[in-house]
Amino acid sequence: MFNYDLSGKNKYYTLYTLLRDDILRGKIKFGERLPSKRAFAAELDVSVVTVQLAYDQLLAEGYIRSKERSGFFVEMVGEGLRSRPARQTEGKSAEEAKYRIDLVKGNTPSDMFPFSVWARLIRAVLSDCGEHLLERVPCDGDKELKCAVAAYLYRSRGIDVDPRYIVIGAGAEHLYGVIVQLLGRDKLYAVENPGYGKISSTYALNGARFLPINVTERGMDVSLLKSSQADVAHVSPSHQYPTGAVMPVSARSALIDWAKAQDGYVVEDDYDSEFRLSGKPLQCTYGLCPDRVIYMNTFSKSLAPSMRMGYMVLPPALYERFMRIFSHGASFVPLFEQKALAAMLDGGYFERHLNRLKNYYRTIHGKLLKKLAAVQGCVVKDSGSGLHVIASFPAAPSDEAIKRAAEERGVRIKCLSDYLLSPMAGVERCAVINYSGLTLEKLGE
Amino acid sequence: MFNYDLSGKNKYYTLYTLLRDDILRGKIKFGERLPSKRAFAAELDVSVVTVQLAYDQLLAEGYIRSKERSGFFVEMVGEGLRSRPARQTEGKSAEEAKYRIDLVKGNTPSDMFPFSVWARLIRAVLSDCGEHLLERVPCDGDKELKCAVAAYLYRSRGIDVDPRYIVIGAGAEHLYGVIVQLLGRDKLYAVENPGYGKISSTYALNGARFLPINVTERGMDVSLLKSSQADVAHVSPSHQYPTGAVMPVSARSALIDWAKAQDGYVVEDDYDSEFRLSGKPLQCTYGLCPDRVIYMNTFSKSLAPSMRMGYMVLPPALYERFMRIFSHGASFVPLFEQKALAAMLDGGYFERHLNRLKNYYRTIHGKLLKKLAAVQGCVVKDSGSGLHVIASFPAAPSDEAIKRAAEERGVRIKCLSDYLLSPMAGVERCAVINYSGLTLEKLGE
Numbered sequence: 001m002f003n004y005d006l007s008g009k010n011k012y013y014t015l016y017t018l019l020r021d022d023i024l025r026g027k028i029k030f031g032e033r034l035p036s037k038r039a040f041a042a043e044l045d046v047s048v049v050t051v052q053l054a055y056d057q058l059l060a061e062g063y064i065r066s067k068e069r070s071g072f073f074v075e076m077v078g079e080g081l082r083s084r085p086a087r088q089t090e091g092k093s094a095e096e097a098k099y100r101i102d103l104v105k106g107n108t109p110s111d112m113f114p115f116s117v118w119a120r121l122i123r124a125v126l127s128d129c130g131e132h133l134l135e136r137v138p139c140d141g142d143k144e145l146k147c148a149v150a151a152y153l154y155r156s157r158g159i160d161v162d163p164r165y166i167v168i169g170a171g172a173e174h175l176y177g178v179i180v181q182l183l184g185r186d187k188l189y190a191v192e193n194p195g196y197g198k199i200s201s202t203y204a205l206n207g208a209r210f211l212p213i214n215v216t217e218r219g220m221d222v223s224l225l226k227s228s229q230a231d232v233a234h235v236s237p238s239h240q241y242p243t244g245a246v247m248p249v250s251a252r253s254a255l256i257d258w259a260k261a262q263d264g265y266v267v268e269d270d271y272d273s274e275f276r277l278s279g280k281p282l283q284c285t286y287g288l289c290p291d292r293v294i295y296m297n298t299f300s301k302s303l304a305p306s307m308r309m310g311y312m313v314l315p316p317a318l319y320e321r322f323m324r325i326f327s328h329g330a331s332f333v334p335l336f337e338q339k340a341l342a343a344m345l346d347g348g349y350f351e352r353h354l355n356r357l358k359n360y361y362r363t364i365h366g367k368l369l370k371k372l373a374a375v376q377g378c379v380v381k382d383s384g385s386g387l388h389v390i391a392s393f394p395a396a397p398s399d400e401a402i403k404r405a406a407e408e409r410g411v412r413i414k415c416l417s418d419y420l421l422s423p424m425a426g427v428e429r430c431a432v433i434n435y436s437g438l439t440l441e442k443l444g445e
Numbered sequence: 446m447f448n449y450d451l452s453g454k455n456k457y458y459t460l461y462t463l464l465r466d467d468i469l470r471g472k473i474k475f476g477e478r479l480p481s482k483r484a485f486a487a488e489l490d491v492s493v494v495t496v497q498l499a500y501d502q503l504l505a506e507g508y509i510r511s512k513e514r515s516g517f518f519v520e521m522v523g524e525g526l527r528s529r530p531a532r533q534t535e536g537k538s539a540e541e542a543k544y545r546i547d548l549v550k551g552n553t554p555s556d557m558f559p560f561s562v563w564a565r566l567i568r569a570v571l572s573d574c575g576e577h578l579l580e581r582v583p584c585d586g587d588k589e590l591k592c593a594v595a596a597y598l599y600r601s602r603g604i605d606v607d608p609r610y611i612v613i614g615a616g617a618e619h620l621y622g623v624i625v626q627l628l629g630r631d632k633l634y635a636v637e638n639p640g641y642g643k644i645s646s647t648y649a650l651n652g653a654r655f656l657p658i659n660v661t662e663r664g665m666d667v668s669l670l671k672s673s674q675a676d677v678a679h680v681s682p683s684h685q686y687p688t689g690a691v692m693p694v695s696a697r698s699a700l701i702d703w704a705k706a707q708d709g710y711v712v713e714d715d716y717d718s719e720f721r722l723s724g725k726p727l728q729c730t731y732g733l734c735p736d737r738v739i740y741m742n743t744f745s746k747s748l749a750p751s752m753r754m755g756y757m758v759l760p761p762a763l764y765e766r767f768m769r770i771f772s773h774g775a776s777f778v779p780l781f782e783q784k785a786l787a788a789m790l791d792g793g794y795f796e797r798h799l800n801r802l803k804n805y806y807r808t809i810h811g812k813l814l815k816k817l818a819a820v821q822g823c824v825v826k827d828s829g830s831g832l833h834v835i836a837s838f839p840a841a842p843s844d845e846a847i848k849r850a851a852e853e854r855g856v857r858i859k860c861l862s863d864y865l866l867s868p869m870a871g872v873e874r875c876a877v878i879n880y881s882g883l884t885l886e887k888l889g890e
Contacts (some may be wrong), residue, residue, distance in 0.1 A: 305579070
């Protein structure tokens, strides 16, 4: 049944890798029972301990789960949506459909989502909370979820947040809008250049002015910020999109000093800090000065695009202002979703899911780098975190040429220059490779 | 067991009323089985047909349901939240807590919500849609829900809407914000005076200017509107809050003429048109000119306050603009809620629920009018629709005196003058009695 070659060294690790890859590819399907350790060891002609170690690793990473007295079962849906009639393509533009591989957009593959866990939690919430689910949710969100987010932030980001100051919102765009309503439409919002277009366009859509500030290797250029008229700086210090710049702590404290001197605020958009694939997570700026930093993140990327949930941690004074403005309204997020997410966080399911995702992306990332190394004239800049890398082509004639060459291979790509909000030198010939939507299948593995 | 006196005329109706009131009061509980027709007829010493007719009426109105071969079961939760630890009171201000009866705020009682139906639909959606629930929802909402809303509008409001032009949003405030983003912050929005404060404050919060236009017995005064600089008129022609004015068709067509001449728009906020307690539903303005009217309504009032869902029907040109602005983003409402609501509408559960609610409010309304008739010096103005009536006290010294007198009886009330956005004559000595949160219990029944 399993045609595995375990002749090399480190047999357990090889077995773990083979099993994992087969689960990821969908060759071993969701719900399938793995052979018993003893039978499998006999079949592969290895010791029971080898199988035990491989299973332990898969268990720890959440690929399989053990059911008492009945064995080990595959947790993840390795094919799931791929084999279903692809509803998502309905909405795809002709532009998008002509590409085999999309390295611009990219949602985490939905078959990675622990659907069975989530469905179980939904059912539990339904019977535990009953009619309570119909009650009006306070504008800042459900208390239980606020506490669960605070505990999660403590575990994952090492910051100690009073749950009171957390506000739950319907995803990033909703929270950007709330920030404008909170800080004022008359303020000038500094955004990163090049940067994620939705941030500046959402500020504009909400009637606020924004000012692009160039990004260096140290993140947003604080000296430029200081000489500007900006009141608020919207930054992603852990991993800037698209440059991948990480802001060192000296630049962060300069940023804080700027905010203090201005009576201004820093919006720390920690959008993909979960996906630091190696090493320790980076400290967040919020911890340096909770009175001047609005910390925010969303679950749309880490869970599923249909889960419109995000949160922000407000400085106490801003939280009071938020309550003055919004307390007559209700939360935009249904209580149902809030309770289910709280259960997911408190039960450790979210972090298990993240670990599984990170493992998955580690594999993708490794194989992607190998592929890129084989591309002539390509130099990869990889900051080791987040779900994109920069591939520069110093010898390419132009950005257009790079995109055309990719297009000929059925690959959709953007360059750093496509993310510019105002002109800037030194960003030419760099492709932004967003691999969050990439799969082993698409990599031809 | 049932100590019912059916000695008068019209026995079946008396029996129906007694059973219904006991269900509403929670004396007969959710899930309880009613006696078989034969046994009940014997117990009450009436014919089986009498019981049959009473059961039929209860069935039609959704108070009970019949299970094949096992009898009739109570559908509604007659006590539900009332007997639970009241979480809602946690959030009550000291101000609110001192009142026995609140005739200002008021959510439809959550124990009227068909929770068991909803829970069943949620479970069905979970297993039917599976991983599809994780997909990104288009910015204008799920297609299935859009179709279900269009069909509902056809059945209930007699308007023929292309589902394509429907946009699903996270409740009224969200939709008001989208309207500003769609029509522009530079436009002047006419709002009703007196009016529902959240409309004008949400326009202001979104950076738009608003202009109060006085309301007469024929709704917003169109002649005043014509002489103003307004670009958009936000009206509730079916039942204005708080005056209760209903806009006659002549005034509606004048409104449409104004919009055409101005190249402007009418926002038809149909917020409680479902609750016309007698007679036929009123025609909506949208049908008169779908190119100039944005029709909107929400489910927060008719379903439950935690269901943050509403919709608007856009003129085709505005829909195209909406898609240009928002198509890169996703819907604010989780797919899960959208699918469950679609099933609720398509299965007829929503309309059954509405009928039950209307029945309930008809009872409350009748008893309330009887109580008010006994109050000295009180003249009731009742437009026969919506969930509030106006009680004027021509001999009262002042509005403050009316509110104080109510307060002494533990009743929280507001006057028409409390809803004024700009000064206006002729609104004095009128109490606004919002009875949507009233229960038989609180009425002392």
